[in-house]
Amino acid sequence: MLRIEQAVYDAIVAHAKRDHPDEACGIVAGPEGTDRPERFVPMINAAGSPTFYEFDSTELLGLYKEMWANDEEPVVIYHSHTATEAYPSRTDIGLANEPGAHYVLVSTREHGNSDGPVEFRSYRIVDGEVTEEEVTVVSSVPGSAPESNID
């Protein structure tokens, strides 16, 4: 199951609507091993295309170096489909290289740049196998608030 904060969910949807009809993409990083998507990082779609997305290679390196320095990992990798359903395409499956990530797909095919509901679905993609999972939107993810260290 993907548990995601309302604010992060809204930010992903807003990015997808803003970039429609091109595909939008980005990640939500979280502390390693916690499965908590906390830090929303919208990326530029270097492909600038309605049918393809790719992180810019220099930005990709910058992003990963930042995550390594923060002991973070990509908890969510999201992108939009702008004319088709929110289900991983064959290309998505072939290029999915983060077995630990939740792959989020948003479809803006219905309302484009306008207000209105979108499809928002999440998957695990491991060794070419797609498994859809439940998405639970919460006002805040338990444990994500800064905690004080007692020891």
Place this chain on the structure above:
Amino acid sequence: MAIEVRIPTILRNYTGGEKAVEASGATLAEVVDNLEDNHPGIKERLLEGEELRRFVNVYVNDEDVRFAGGLGAPVSDGDQVVILPAVAGG
């Protein structure tokens, strides 16, 4: 000193789970061959024929080797090589 190579999660099954390994070579191609000697199978995941795979990004000291000589990119002791699969799809 050697060359440090950062290994992405998806390829760590070749390195016994290690996030970074050491390698040697004077060019990226030699580094890849040296990686293959110590971590058999990894080369095929990086190259298609004689070329870097389209959706594998390799950086030498933060520079994408596509713009720095590809497999012929020079490397030397102390350099850092980063391998990152592209984040891409359709």
